[in-house]
Amino acid sequence: MENNCFVCSKTPAKTIIAKEVTVYCCTNCGTQWQWPLKEEKEYEDIYTEKYYKEIWGWRKEKDRQIGKSKFATSKNFIKHLHNHKKGGKVLDIGCGLGYLLSFLQQDNYEYDVYGVELSGFARNISEERMGKGRVFENLEELKKKRMQFDAILLFDSMEHIPNQDKLLKDIDVLLAPKGKVLVIMPAADSFAAKIMGKQWIEYKKDHVLFYTKKALKQQLEKYNFRIKYMRSCWKTVTLVYLASYLSVFRIPIMSTILEATIKLFPEFIQNIPISIPIGQMMVVFERKEYKNNNYCGQVFLS
Numbered sequence: 001m002e003n004n005c006f007v008c009s010k011t012p013a014k015t016i017i018a019k020e021v022t023v024y025c026c027t028n029c030g031t032q033w034q035w036p037l038k039e040e041k042e043y044e045d046i047y048t049e050k051y052y053k054e055i056w057g058w059r060k061e062k063d064r065q066i067g068k069s070k071f072a073t074s075k076n077f078i079k080h081l082h083n084h085k086k087g088g089k090v091l092d093i094g095c096g097l098g099y100l101l102s103f104l105q106q107d108n109y110e111y112d113v114y115g116v117e118l119s120g121f122a123r124n125i126s127e128e129r130m131g132k133g134r135v136f137e138n139l140e141e142l143k144k145k146r147m148q149f150d151a152i153l154l155f156d157s158m159e160h161i162p163n164q165d166k167l168l169k170d171i172d173v174l175l176a177p178k179g180k181v182l183v184i185m186p187a188a189d190s191f192a193a194k195i196m197g198k199q200w201i202e203y204k205k206d207h208v209l210f211y212t213k214k215a216l217k218q219q220l221e222k223y224n225f226r227i228k229y230m231r232s233c234w235k236t237v238t239l240v241y242l243a244s245y246l247s248v249f250r251i252p253i254m255s256t257i258l259e260a261t262i263k264l265f266p267e268f269i270q271n272i273p274i275s276i277p278i279g280q281m282m283v284v285f286e287r288k289e290y291k292n293n294n295y296c297g298q299v300f301l302s
């Protein structure tokens with residue numbers, strides 16, 4: 001297989017060696033990706049218990065506190081979901097430890113929630129939180145059950161999924177006729193990405209690809225989707241989240257200062273939400289038109 005851009009098929013002319021990863025950059029559309037892109041299964045060994053404990057600082061006894069911190073980071077996203085879909089069946093692709101879905105279960109609109117999570121460790125915790133039968137290992141299981149969703153969420157997860165072709169085809173099958181897809185992901189053309197260059201905080205082993213806004217639009221059009229909403233957004237984190245994140249993905253001086261001081265603050269200060277521009281975009285997209293495959297089949301047969 002040749003290393004061509006998965007959006008516009010041009011050969012990349014630029015290589016970025018950033019911290020632990022080598023990323024190829026399309027000089028035509030700006031898309032960036034690691035190469036070779038392995039199958040999703042092969043990334044499974046990244047998302048172990050250690051991953052959630054080190055990066056998220058997850059411990060069973062800390063679950064409540066992390067939950068509060070996660071609520072602060074998801075509030076804006078949930079507000080957006082309210083703007084586009086109030087209630088209904090929701091699927092969170094890459095639901096991690098299941099915090100976002102549990103907020104939606106308790107939301108006033110009482111969403112009927114489902115999740116997909118590759119990591120066995122995270123899947124178990126997620127399912128414990130939300131109830132049996134709500135968290136699946138992959139999209140195939142949902143397709144077999146012929147399930148469809150009013151909203152599909154990709155919150156900090158689209159950049160983790162190597163096979164975008166399959167992902168977008170699966171979304172087309174799983175999205176209800178008037179369904180919406182909500183995405184938050186890093187943008188390769190963001191201000192933060194440009195000024196931080198190789199030091200951009202989003203360059204890491206598990207982030208296998210990045211779109212520019214223009215490239216994502218082009219990609220979605222290819223799969224019969226259209227963008228309803230797209231803009232740059234800031235990431236809301238809490239101090240305690242930032243500290244544990246930066247102790248793994250280190251930034252000189254800042255990591256050390258935070259590590260030394262974070263435990264001195266009372267819990268309510270550790271949980272104060274702060275918004276930082278790290279170069280993310282928020283996107284809402286929908287199908288251009290709904291083709292009922294069964295119906296087409298019948299027309300051909302008769």
Ligand SMILES: [Zn+2]
Nearest residue numbers: 005008026029
């Ligand atoms: Zn390209």
